[in-house]
Amino acid sequence: MSKKVTEIVEEMVTPILDESGLELVEVEYAKEGKSWFLRVYIDKEGGVDIEDCGQVSEKLSEKLDEVDPIPQNYFLEVSSPGAERPLKKEKDFEKAIGKNVYIKTYEPILDEKEFEGILTGFDGREVTLEITVKTRKKSVVIPYEKVAKARLAVTFS
Structure with missing residues (x-):
């Protein structure tokens, strides 16, 4: 087969x-x-x-x-995929712009392999997240081919 x-x-x-x-x-x-x-x-x-x-x-x-x-x-x-729906295809990333997401990478980016934040952009090559580090917002750009896993992330406020 x-x-x-x-x-x-x-x-x-x-x-x-x-x-x-x-x-x-x-x-x-x-x-x-x-x-x-x-x-x-x-x-x-x-x-x-x-x-x-x-x-x-x-x-x-x-x-x-x-x-x-x-x-x-x-x-x-x-x-249903549930609240923490996986992001598998490019269109999943496009639909998730403006939402809170969790991304795990194959290799470290800025010394990290796990990120959670607002997906602010996706152009097919790069994923842009806005994360908060010690109360300051910061933009992180992750090459799409380095994304091992991604999903919507539920936030409790």
Whole structure:
């Protein structure tokens, strides 16, 4: 099998989501304990509800049964990405401008590998964050290819 399970599932679920006006956030295939889990995170403007998740789960489950791309038994979970939605694609970063985000980098930038602040800019090559250091605001520019993980960050005020 040349394609990864996540890629196959992404190709299968995209048309289902398109017809329902939903967007794919992430497909995850992971072993936890003795069980395998196929998790599909979906979203839409205003958020998804249990009905959206149920419909996608039902349609995707039918397709998976037809094609049977996964040899082992697994549990299918379709859900919202939650408040701390991962930022995976360029469009995710563009949509998150003005929001509080958490970014972890592959290597240190200004002696740090973890940053949290307001995403103030993204041009496809660089991510610009406004962070607060000892009550002073400071801008940090992170090369996009150095971003290991990024997500929205929930702030409690």
